Amino acid sequence: MKPDPRLSLELAGIKMESPLMAASGCYGYGFDYADWVDPRDWGAIVLQGTTLEPRIGNPPPRLAETPSGMLNAVGLQNPGIDYFLNEIRPRLKELGCPVIVNIAGETVAHYRELAAIFDGVSEVSAVELNISCPNVRCGGISFGRDPAVVKELVTAVRQVYRGPLIVKLSLEAGDLKAVARAAENAGADALSLINTLKGMVIDTTCRRPFLGNITGGLSGPAIRPVAVRAVWDAAEAVSVPLIGMGGITTADDALQFILAGAAAVAVGTANFINPWIAREINLGLQRYLDENGLGHYRELIGAARSGKGRR
Ligand SMILES: Cc1cc2nc3c(=O)[nH]c(=O)nc-3n(C[C@H](O)[C@H](O)[C@H](O)COP(=O)(O)O)c2cc1C
Incomplete structure (x- = not known):
């Protein structure tokens, strides 16, 4: 798809052709997806979570369908940082769009060690800290709940990683605004939100939890209204750019996040049912700009907050 300058942006120093x-x-x-979809339809691709050691993830079943969404308990399955550096890193430039690595650890030292590895790595445009995964026993959301812990973690990472740093938040943070402020004050360049919400499904035939991990993370359209509200709240608390996500399946969904205050948006679960979703949403955003006579999508960021919406 030909880039449209009306959708271009620079987010925390990352040059993107679409939000x-x-x-x-x-x-x-x-x-x-690269055999079917041009990766450049995305403004940036955030890679699956990477940890220091390989992880086999949680026991099956790991996925359950839910009304308007899904529950997953993958548990950060990944081949670990050595595999990433040897097998994945050399190929990243092939994607042709900015690539963001998502890292997770069980201790502050793990996050710091991982982030340091990406300092100055030209194939990687930014690091996203996952401090919000609900599906791992150590780390994940246990880091993202407490502003003091968030401050300690982000400060530690900031000391060793000089590139754009994104911190991914969860609504399960008791006080989202306090956590967002802690991340910003400790040096985050952008915040992404939200991660999945912890939930469960019970198999009534077997009379036990359906997922091997008992609980999982809820994603998809079911969480969109709470995700939009989270972006709205975070936009009130911080001035760093926000990346909104949670149940986006159409351009209209993406616009809701932008109007609430997100500078960029991310699509997760919807990729599993529509691999061409990036192109469709980009076209929908262009159509909205055409129909409303707007010169750039940035005019819409936080526009719902002004109280001057159109009637
Ligand atoms: C199967 C699956 C795996 C995920 N893995 C990660 C991960 O490794 N790191 C992370 O920060 N978020 C992870 N997420 C969360 C998503 O990036 C996103 O925040 C969440 O699903 C909400 O967006 P959506 O409703 O568009 O999926 C995962 C979500 C799903 C469904």
């Missing part, structure tokens, strides 16, 4: 990003964990390393 649309592929969300972590829902687009692999970007290559799986």
Whole structure:
């Protein structure tokens, strides 16, 4: 798809041709879809979570369908940083769009060690810290709940990684605004939100939890209204750019996040049912700009907050 200058942006120093990003964990390393979809339809691709050691993830079943969404308990399955550096990193430039690595650890030292590895790595445009995964026993959301812990973690990473740093938040943070402010004050260049919400499904035939992990993370349209509200709240608390996500399946959904205050948006679960979604949403955004006589989508960022919406 030909880039449209009306959709271009620079987010925390990352030059993007669209505000649309592929969300972590829902687009692999970007290559799986490349036979059918031009990766450059995305403004940036956030890679699946990477940890220091390989992880086999949680026991099956790991996925359950839910009304208007899905529950996953993959548990950050990934081949680990050595595999990433040897096998994935050399191919990343093939994607042709900015690539963001998503990292997770069980301790502050793990996050710091991983982030340091990406300092100065030209194939990687930014690092996203996943401090919001609900599906791992150590780390994940246990880091993202407490502003003091968020401050310690982001400060530690900031000392060793000089590139654009994104911190991914969860609504399960008790006080989202306090956590967002802690991340910003400790040096985050952008915040992404939201990660999945912890939920469960019970198999009534077997009379036990359906997922092997018992609980999983809820994603898809079911969480969109709470995700839009989270972006709205975070936009009130911080001034760094926000990347909104949670249930985006159409351009209209993406616009809701932008109007609430997101500078960019990410699509996760919807990729599993429509691999061409980036192109469709970009076209929908262009159509909205045409129909409303707007010169650039940035005019819409936070526009719903002004109280001067159209009637
Ligand atoms: C199968 C699956 C795996 C995910 N893996 C990650 C991950 O590794 N790191 C991360 O930060 N978020 C991960 N997420 C969360 C998504 O990036 C996104 O924040 C969430 O699903 C909400 O967006 P959506 O409703 O568009 O899917 C994962 C989500 C799903 C469904």
